[in-house]
Amino acid sequence: MLEGLPSPFQFETHQLLDERPSRINRELDRAATQCRSAESLLLIYYFGHARRVPDGLAFVHRGPSKQTRESLTFQSMFYRVRAGDPSSALFVLDCCYAGAAGKHVAELPQNRYCLIACTTASTRALWENRGDTPIGVFTSTLLDGFFNPAAAVSNVDDRITAESLFSFVRTKRWI
Numbered sequence: 001m002l003e004g005l006p007s008p009f010q011f012e013t014h015q016l017l018d019e020r021p022s023r024i025n026r027e028l029d030r031a032a033t034q035c036r037s038a039e040s041l042l043l044i045y046y047f048g049h050a051r052r053v054p055d056g057l058a059f060v061h062r063g064p065s066k067q068t069r070e071s072l073t074f075q076s077m078f079y080r081v082r083a084g085d086p087s088s089a090l091f092v093l094d095c096c097y098a099g100a101a102g103k104h105v106a107e108l109p110q111n112r113y114c115l116i117a118c119t120t121a122s123t124r125a126l127w128e129n130r131g132d133t134p135i136g137v138f139t140s141t142l143l144d145g146f147f148n149p150a151a152a153v154s155n156v157d158d159r160i161t162a163e164s165l166f167s168f169v170r171t172k173r174w175i
Helices: 021-034 074-084 098-106 137-147 162-171
Strands: 042-047 050-053 056-062 069-073 089-094 113-117
Touching: 021 042, 021 056, 021 069, 021 074, 042 074, 050 069, 056 074, 056 098, 069 074, 074 089, 074 098, 074 113, 089 098, 089 137, 098 113, 137 162
Parallel strands: 042 089, 089 113
Antiparallel strands: 050 056, 056 069
């Protein structure tokens, strides 16, 4: 959905579907460094499996074989992004225990980094199975807000801002 937007809203996207943590780390390093300019935003969106670990959150990825799994902690991802020094970064996490990542973002004194988590640190995410492509309920509602007039700032102002979008998401039922 984010690919092919009209100018001036265009940006470069990279999908890393079922990739191993080593490839994800290489792409994070490249993207964070590329987003150093003052007008650049690094958007990292994750939908998938995650688990709680003693220091927060770990994303679960495929391993070297189909029977194995590897983890990538949010903490290590976050510090890699910070090392690349992007002008700003937004993490959108639609996974179980996503709120466990919040303590790392909250440690920063500047408002250059932001986290949008679909769940608290102790709850699991809801998802819908739509055939071969499952989607998180949070993601589905968020995407709906981009096209739904109810997500606009007001009846007379049809702009959709971050604030109006998340007000819209909050009004949805999360059964």
